[in-house]
Amino acid sequence: MRLSTKGRYAVTAMLDLTLNGNDGPVTLAEISETQGISLSYLEQLFAALRSKQLVKGVRGPGGGYYLGRSADEISIADIICAVDEWVEFTRCGGNRDCHDGKRCLTHNLWDDLSNEIFSFLQSITLAELVERGGLKEHGCRKEQEKDPLMPRADTEAA
Amino acid sequence: MRLSTKGRYAVTAMLDLTLNGNDGPVTLAEISETQGISLSYLEQLFAALRSKQLVKGVRGPGGGYYLGRSADEISIADIICAVDEWVEFTRCGGNRDCHDGKRCLTHNLWDDLSNEIFSFLQSITLAELVERGGLKEHGCRKEQEKDPLMPRADTEAA
DNA sequence: ATAATTACCTAGTTGTTTACTTGGTTATAA
DNA sequence: TTATAACCAAGTAAACAACTAGGTAATTAT
Numbered sequence: 001m002r003l004s005t006k007g008r009y010a011v012t013a014m015l016d017l018t019l020n021g022n023d024g025p026v027t028l029a030e031i032s033e034t035q036g037i038s039l040s041y042l043e044q045l046f047a048a049l050r051s052k053q054l055v056k057g058v059r060g061p062g063g064g065y066y067l068g069r070s071a072d073e074i075s076i077a078d079i080i081c082a083v084d085e086w087v088e089f090t091r092c093g094g095n096r097d098c099h100d101g102k103r104c105l106t107h108n109l110w111d112d113l114s115n116e117i118f119s120f121l122q123s124i125t126l127a128e129l130v131e132r133g134g135l136k137e138h139g140c141r142k143e144q145e146k147d148p149l150m151p152r153a154d155t156e157a158a
Numbered sequence: 159m160r161l162s163t164k165g166r167y168a169v170t171a172m173l174d175l176t177l178n179g180n181d182g183p184v185t186l187a188e189i190s191e192t193q194g195i196s197l198s199y200l201e202q203l204f205a206a207l208r209s210k211q212l213v214k215g216v217r218g219p220g221g222g223y224y225l226g227r228s229a230d231e232i233s234i235a236d237i238i239c240a241v242d243e244w245v246e247f248t249r250c251g252g253n254r255d256c257h258d259g260k261r262c263l264t265h266n267l268w269d270d271l272s273n274e275i276f277s278f279l280q281s282i283t284l285a286e287l288v289e290r291g292g293l294k295e296h297g298c299r300k301e302q303e304k305d306p307l308m309p310r311a312d313t314e315a316a
Numbered sequence: 317a318t319a320a321t322t323a324c325c326t327a328g329t330t331g332t333t334t335a336c337t338t339g340g341t342t343a344t345a346a
Numbered sequence: 347t348t349a350t351a352a353c354c355a356a357g358t359a360a361a362c363a364a365c366t367a368g369g370t371a372a373t374t375a376t
Contacts, residue, residue: 006362109287164334197336204353
């Protein structure tokens with residue numbers, strides 16, 4: 001799993017599409033204006049999204065984009081995987097010798113974790129995000145009153 | 159949250175440390191050999207990890223690194239945040255005008271999702287990963303027999 | 317038909333990040 | 347005193363991020 005700003009742009013744009021796609025298609029120019037993303041960069045992102053059938057484009061005046069399928073059938077993982085190239089991390093293809101299995105043990109652990117992150121993001125749909133106005137009640141993590149917000153920007157690596 | 163290959167290297171190295179740190183400190187040379195990461199790159203990663211007290215270095219012969227605190231007190235989020243600089247995504251600081259609140263709505267949704275991903279990774283410790291030999295039983299996702307493995311490398315963006 | 321509008325496409329370009337190399341300096345155990 | 351390790355600084359090729367420029371193709375409005 002790879003989670004970069006590129007993926008964020010894509011998720012944000014798709015979120016915009018979900019929110020504003022009720023009355024006709026949404027133009028990239030609108031998304032560019034509203035979300036502060038350059039038009040051509042959006043075009044690149046939407047080329048990837050389109051190739052995965054996550055969006056459908058309508059040409060000509062009055063055209064634009066709408067979701068390729070229902071918002072409850074598009075997961076965050078779908079979006080991120082579409083724009084962020086999947087990079088295989090473990091270079092030991094399956095069950096090689098791999099330094100007496102020691103290296104592969106660590107790799108398997110990482111793979112399990114990576115799968116977990118992936119299926120977590122796969123379990124969140126655009127519809128869920130929009131309907132609930134957030135994810136406060138998502139999954140099994142509802143009794144979490146500590147509310148651990150993002151760490152502040154005081155993370156200066158000396 | 160940012161999840162790049164750099165973070166993977168760090169998690170993998172910390173996993174190695176957890177697995178092999180029982181009998182004395184582990185040298186970076188060993189991790190480099192076992193995990194296939196260059197020594198100097200490890201040094202950079204461990205400089206960041208050290209500044210966050212996630213590891214402690216012991217100099218001289220017989221030296222190396224061991225965990226800065228107990229493996230059940232180090233989360234995956236801790237590790238990733240230490241090496242991957244935290245980048246603020248939403249440039250609208252808090253409650254600005256922000257295009258009639260429309261843009262901020264999308265941003266708030268993204269923030270909620272981002273928080274969710276973060277606290278998810280924060281809920282997984284090194285000890286958990288190692289003890290269970292994976293995460294099959296983690297959290298609320300135990301009845302998941304479809305076992306959605308990583309998407310194959312057939313994600314060629316046309 | 318013609319013009320405007322939009323998606324769609326290709327090729328750059330600048331700055332940052334990755335992952336690594338080289339070449340050191342310090343602390344410590346044998 | 348010497349080998350071993352952590353620690354530190356600087357540089358580098360390759361990849362990536364985010365953007366610009368300049369198109370072509372389809373569709374609607376005039």
